[in-house]
Amino acid sequence: MRRIEIAPSVLPVDFSHLADAITALDAAGVDRIQWDVMDGQFVPNLTFGPGVIASARPHTELPFEAHLMVLTPDVMAREYVDAGCSRLIVHVEACTHLHRTLANIASLGATAAVALNPSTPADAVAHVLDLVDMVLVMTVNPGFGGQAYIPTMEAKVRQVRAMIEAAGLGDRVDVEVDGGIGPATIAGAAGAGANILVAGSALFKDPLGLAHAVDELRALAVAAAGPAAAG
Ligand code: DX5
Numbered sequence: 001m002r003r004i005e006i007a008p009s010v011l012p013v014d015f016s017h018l019a020d021a022i023t024a025l026d027a028a029g030v031d032r033i034q035w036d037v038m039d040g041q042f043v044p045n046l047t048f049g050p051g052v053i054a055s056a057r058p059h060t061e062l063p064f065e066a067h068l069m070v071l072t073p074d075v076m077a078r079e080y081v082d083a084g085c086s087r088l089i090v091h092v093e094a095c096t097h098l099h100r101t102l103a104n105i106a107s108l109g110a111t112a113a114v115a116l117n118p119s120t121p122a123d124a125v126a127h128v129l130d131l132v133d134m135v136l137v138m139t140v141n142p143g144f145g146g147q148a149y150i151p152t153m154e155a156k157v158r159q160v161r162a163m164i165e166a167a168g169l170g171d172r173v174d175v176e177v178d179g180g181i182g183p184a185t186i187a188g189a190a191g192a193g194a195n196i197l198v199a200g201s202a203l204f205k206d207p208l209g210l211a212h213a214v215d216e217l218r219a220l221a222v223a224a225a226g227p228a229a230a231g
Helices: 015-027 050-059 073-082 098-107 153-166 186-192 210-225
Strands: 005-008 033-038 064-069 085-091 111-116 134-138 174-178 196-199
Touching: 005 033, 005 210, 015 050, 015 210, 033 050, 050 064, 050 073, 064 073, 073 085, 073 098, 085 098, 085 134, 098 111, 134 153, 153 174, 153 186, 186 196, 186 210, 196 210
Parallel strands: 005 196, 033 064, 064 085, 085 111, 111 134, 134 174, 174 196
Antiparallel strands: none
């Protein structure tokens, strides 16, 4: 079992104080930062580009991953790597030439990951597992924070984890979930085989603060995944 990681989605932060928010997330003990890049085309929402991510880079050593909810991820892949992202996540639904897109990301010196919308079957990534270091199973329809978790995605998480193990890649390919992750849902996702858990509203709305939220989510995930996941 891969080590459990808690990754914040930055969508809920106050962008007028982005540096402080990144420093606070780092101090709260998160394992990486996920940047939700939306182009208003692939999803009905518009967020930010590489410039905003680059402005946050000097404020933490934590790894950055860009979740590219965009129609044309190839166009600006280099800019996200130059902004300090060590992993680029592209959606299988946006990539006509997914194999080429993933290989291109590796040629830029970053690691590549592939994301699946809720309606997309796990088999869509069966032939590119050797090109990625992570598969992201969306547990909401992408585009907004604060949506309800889709529990039927746990079957797909199990399937993706089994595909990775069957391909002999279990020691190097992570399974991530994103959307509606919180104290009431994280155990189901981690128990199904997800080891990286992205959370937005659940982290920022905890009345006891960020550090309490991170610790609680990590404890629930490790308990569901088993001691090996404690890392
Ligand atoms: C949705 C994003 C998610 C979202 C998570 O498209 O990819 O990262 O911001 O937010 P919560 O945890 O509030 O569902």
